[in-house]
Amino acid sequence: MQKCTFVWIKEMTRFIFIWVLLVFQTVHAQNTEPFMLKGMLISSENGQIIPLGNLLNKTTGLRAVSNRQGLFKIQVSQADTLRFSVVGFETYTTAVANIMPANLSDTIKVLLISKSYQLKDVTIVATNRKRDSLARAAAEILKTDPLLNNFDRIFGRPRGGFYGNDCGYSGLITELYYQFSKEGKDIARFESFYAYVQQQRAIEQKYNRELVKKVSGIPDVYLDDLLMHCRPDNDFALQADEYNMLLYIKNCSERFKILRGIK
Numbered sequence: 001m002q003k004c005t006f007v008w009i010k011e012m013t014r015f016i017f018i019w020v021l022l023v024f025q026t027v028h029a030q031n032t033e034p035f036m037l038k039g040m041l042i043s044s045e046n047g048q049i050i051p052l053g054n055l056l057n058k059t060t061g062l063r064a065v066s067n068r069q070g071l072f073k074i075q076v077s078q079a080d081t082l083r084f085s086v087v088g089f090e091t092y093t094t095a096v097a098n099i100m101p102a103n104l105s106d107t108i109k110v111l112l113i114s115k116s117y118q119l120k121d122v123t124i125v126a127t128n129r130k131r132d133s134l135a136r137a138a139a140e141i142l143k144t145d146p147l148l149n150n151f152d153r154i155f156g157r158p159r160g161g162f163y164g165n166d167c168g169y170s171g172l173i174t175e176l177y178y179q180f181s182k183e184g185k186d187i188a189r190f191e192s193f194y195a196y197v198q199q200q201r202a203i204e205q206k207y208n209r210e211l212v213k214k215v216s217g218i219p220d221v222y223l224d225d226l227l228m229h230c231r232p233d234n235d236f237a238l239q240a241d242e243y244n245m246l247l248y249i250k251n252c253s254e255r256f257k258i259l260r261g262i263k
Helices: 002-032 129-144 169-180 182-206 209-216 220-230 234-239 242-260
Strands: 035-043 054-057 063-065 071-076 081-085 092-095 107-112
Touching: 054 071, 063 071, 169 182, 182 234, 209 220, 209 242, 220 242
Parallel strands: 035 107
Antiparallel strands: 035 071, 054 063, 054 081, 081 092
């Protein structure tokens, strides 16, 4: 009898453990499953829309900008953290779980608090033309000098340990230094920013003001709004060929004209 009881308790313990594990995996999958969060930025003081606000998914690094109607969309998951920043408003950082709607297709409203600035006193002095000329010359050198703008020092840095081909002890130490030192973290941030700039340049080659104006034939007064309304996702813009991009712009501009009542 005692033996049967022990076996029964053992089986129940195993069943409970498996059940808890399945529940944990299900919750974890729900928290990490990506979806497109859509919303509108609004001033908390007067209810006015906030155009051209900056969004950053701090977990994945994805960025987005609200259009002139304050509307935005950005890919997130429930476990991510979002940051909203607009000139003249307090920066708002929150977990996606706190603002995601019950129905993921719904559009949320994000309220931002306006920020006041205290300007410092300014003293105006006569300029020194010679000194200003030297400053402009120095700035020009900083922009054009090949030694000062040599990114090979950063992108050509030694990489070993975890990511490089050098599996020796010195390679591991080098990689640990670049991962945890201030210089290494600054370099990593610069590499990330440089990659983002290069990505935006590549997108600009495929989706730009001249091309959208030519394909849509829309009046200039609506062109800026159309550019924001139809701006494609980064993944699509980078992968689309010329035909698919032209087709996308044409279809999106037609929907925009119907929406705005433009003939």
